[in-house]
Amino acid sequence: MDEMTLRMKTLTEVDGVPGHEGAVHNKMQQYLTPLSEELLKDRLGSLVGKKTGQEQGPKVLLAGHLDEIGFMVTQITPKGFLRFIQLGGWWPHNVLSQRVTVKTRKGDLLGIIGSKAPHVLEPAEREKVMKLKDMYIDIGAKDEADAKAMGVRPGDWIVPVSEFTTMREGELWVGKALDNRAGCALAVEVLKRLQDEEHPNIVYAGATVQEEVGCRGAGPVAKLVEPDIAFALDVGIAYDTPGSESQHMTCNVGDGPLVLLFDATMIPHTGLRDLVMDTAEEMGINVQVDALAGGGTDADKFHTNGIGCPSLVVGFATRYIHSHNSIMAKADFDQAATLLTAVIKKLNWDKVNELIGR
Incomplete structure (x- = not known):
């Protein structure tokens, strides 16, 4: 390289x-x-x-x-999922099911931006772009107390997970x-x-x-x-x-x-x-x-x-x-x-x- x-x-x-x-x-x-x-x-x-x-x-x-661009934690739900706001402009279509890193005072946590399975979507839901405010991040916590014990608190920041790579024998940069x-x-x-x-x-x-x-x-x-x-x-x-x-x-x-x-x-x-x-x-x-x-x-x-x-x-x-x-x-x-x-x-x-x- x-x-x-x-x-x-x-x-x-x-x-x-x-x-x-x-x-x-x-x-x-x-x-x-x-x-x-x-x-x-x-x-x-x-x-x-x-x-x-x-x-x-x-x-x-x-x-x-x-x-x-990234996100910030705004809330931990009773079941341990994270609500968030955007830092910079995102189009929701680019976000669902993506991996993110939640940066906490105890270290980095892997998170998945959650979504419903297509099997349970109502027909009208399939035609809409889901709003960011309705999404959440799954960090694998059992509940709110567990998420807090993992180090999460409101204000923690969140960044996309994506490793840099190249295409076309190095002519294109991707990341x-x-x-x-x-x-x-x-x-x-x-x-x-x-x-x-x-x-x-x-x-x-x-x-x-x-x-x-x-x-x-x-x-x-x-x-x-x-x-x-x-x-x-x-x-x-x-x-x-x-x-x-x-x-x-x-x-x-x-x-x-x-x-x-x-x-x-x-x-x-x-x-x-x-x-x-x-x-x-x-x-x-x-x-x-x-x-x-x-x-x-x-x-x-x-x-x-x-x-x-x-x-x-x-x-x-x-x-x-x-x-x-x-x-x-x-x-x-x-x-x-x-x-x-x-x-x-x-x-x-x-x-x-x-x-x-x-």
Whole structure:
């Protein structure tokens, strides 16, 4: 397994839902420390590594987010089953009968998200999507007292069980938490590629917390760094699966990195967008684009920080995001790293001032 794939495997298999990203934070710190002259941390758990190309150069922020979607225990029933709420967006069809890990003060417990057997479903029930509030987690407890003795209490967090693997002889990466450990890994990879390269700025590369519950960690990171240019590194939606034919966008896994043209929280800076796409064209890298009426990324908080920060979302078309198993292409990741490294080498003060019209 090559270095990029191994890093992705390691990061995706670490557990960390919104508000509980500590283990992922620690793993990112291990990756960033040897590549950085300084680590900056906020009080919520986000972190970035600093790498100076030129003193007093523009500050360029590259950030994924540490958290993955998951759940939280809200109640233990008298019979020892667990009720829960979602941390991040889930579609109930992706949840029933899946394995999860319940993270307790006494250690990890295996849980199964329970459902009725099809034999006892009423005809009307078969036609409905079951609501998350009606589901439960079975940890094998005898009753409420037994579940408590096992270490469970309300507020414990829950994460999907899914081992990282590859498909098509390593060309495709498969696992949980590609949203957004892929962005975390990309921040590390770009910083690694800049180690022996001259560039005219100060790069801050790392990851935020709590993106999946409203981009709550992005604001503190923006205040910590005060960037002049920011890139949110995140996954996007792939439209290359059956049932997506009616979508007007055509983002495909393996057809190149993705740039987001619009979402519910940000219209990207036109000059920065053009710089990235022009650089890709110069390098022969195909860039895919998407526009979403809903959703958002950490760029929401980056671009409105201070007096404004030109920002852009760069990522990868990914199948089955917000589920136990997502799929993305290693080549898209590699090309995104190549493209961002080249763009950063162009971002001197003259270029930044040109972008912002000064």
